[in-house]
Amino acid sequence: MRDPELRMWLRCVRAARVGVPAVRRLIQRFGQLDAAWDEGRRGWLAAGIEARSCDALEAVAESDLDTDLAWLGDPAAPHPRRFCPVDDGEFPVLLAESPHPPIGLFVVGDPALLWQPQLAIVGSRHPTAAGQENAAAFAAALSESGFTITSGLAEGVDHAAHRAALDAGGATIAVMGTGPDSIYPRANRALGVDIAARGALVTEFAPGTGARRDHFPRRNRIIASLSLGTLVVEAGVQSGALISARMAMEAGREVMAIPGSIHNPLARGCHRLLREGAALIETVDDVLDVLRAPALQLAERFRLQLGPVQTRPGSARDGAGDASSTHDPEHRRVLDALGFDPCRIEQLAERTGLTLPALSSILLLLELDGLVTAEHGRYARTAPTAARNTPGPA
Incomplete structure (x- = not known):
């Protein structure tokens, strides 16, 4: 993306009262956002932008945009x-199609994870020992x-889920209610650094943005919309985890809850969700059963959206392969590049020349067909004797 266009996107992020509908009207009218900036206020009004939104765009300090660009382009940054x-x-397609998507996302770490099938695990910031153990066990498995x-990188259930996923060699995404340069709470700073190195930190807020109470419902909406489903581990009736669950329902996602003792106040939020129709979860297999159908639907939607195979600019395209492995040439191409030794998706992208979104969708379909196994964030061909005849997450 050219700097003038990126600068206008960042201006829209920082401008209060400017949302995705306004941005899309500007793009529809002027083709690109930097062209919209050149047209000025008169052009924005003609495009149907409200006067107060025009005021907000004009009020963004150029120094703030310079700060954003410097942060994004810092050559000494330890992570992408x-x-x-x-x-x-x-x-990410699921977030783009949600009721209220953000204008954009700042990502520190691996952006390819945003296209992976995701499960949100949320709950109390002060869980019981059993709740923390459940969060860790489900996240790892x-x-x-x-x-x-x-x-959401909060203390308690969030922390346990993130850490367990990393310790299991898997991938995790932390959606933050601050700017990408500010890890909150401070107690989770070391965890945030680990996630940036082995997962992704994600936020809709610009660099320098501190923690504010009204930011966290917006963070919760992104968590719910990115994921195929939301699992509530332990939550009281006033827990913010119930906000995430409600937003997941609004976005058409699966909502699951782990029941607890009738004497545990942190189980009452989960019990309320169960009464409202959430799936009752007792084992990891219960979660896999709930997510199997939406995972397959997501993979098919990826195929429809991506259309013909997409390759990276300048990448080699070698379509040779064993036709018996699959009838789909794109799938065959990926299987040919995969061995029985696990490799990361970035390595596979280099071997195949496919873009990360295209590769993610193909891998998900192959995994559901039992042809590919995913373990600890790496992919390998399924051994012939272990191949499955029925679809389902690995």
Whole structure:
């Protein structure tokens, strides 16, 4: 993306009262956002932008945009940084189609994880010992089954889920209610550094943005919308985890809850969700049963959205392969590049020349067909004797 266009995207992020509908009207009218900036206020009003939104765009300080660009382009950054706007081809499709998507996402770490099948694990910031153990156990097992674990980097259940996914060798995404340069709470700073190195930190808020109470419902909406389903481990009736669950329902996602003792106040939020129709979860297999159908639907939607195979610019395209492995040439191409030794998706992208979104969707379909196994964030061909005849997450 050219700097003038990126600068206008960042201006929209920082402008209060400017949302995705306004941004899309500007793009529809002017083709690109930097062209919209050149047109100025008169052009924005003609495009149907409200006067107060025009005021907000004009009020953004140029120094703030300079700060954003400097942060994104810092050559000394220890981990990859990028801004992914809502109309970008690599913006996560589930989030883009949610009721209220953000204008864009700042990502520190691996942006390819945003296209992986995700499970949100949320709950109390002050769980019982059993609740913390359940969060860790489910996160570890489900990350080993190929799901990216998504949560909010809070203390308690969030921390346990993130850490367990990393310790199991899996992937995790932390959605933050602050800017990408500020890990909150401070107690989770070391965890945030580990996630940036082995997963992804994600936020809709610009660099320098501190923690505010009204930011966290927006964070929860992103968590719920990115994921195929939300698992509530332990939550009281006033817990923010119930906000995430409600937002998941609004976005058409699966909602699951782990029951607890009738004497535990942190089980009452889960019991309320169960009365409202959430899936009752007792084992990891229960979660896999709930997510199997939406995971397959997601993979098929990826195929429809991506259309013909997409390759990286300048990449080699070698379509040779064993036709008996699959009838789909794109699938055959990926299987030919995979061995029985696990490899990361980035390695596979280099071997095949496929874009990460295209590769993610193909891997998900192959995994559901039992042809590929995902373990600890790596992929390998399923051994012939272990191949399954029925679809389902690994």
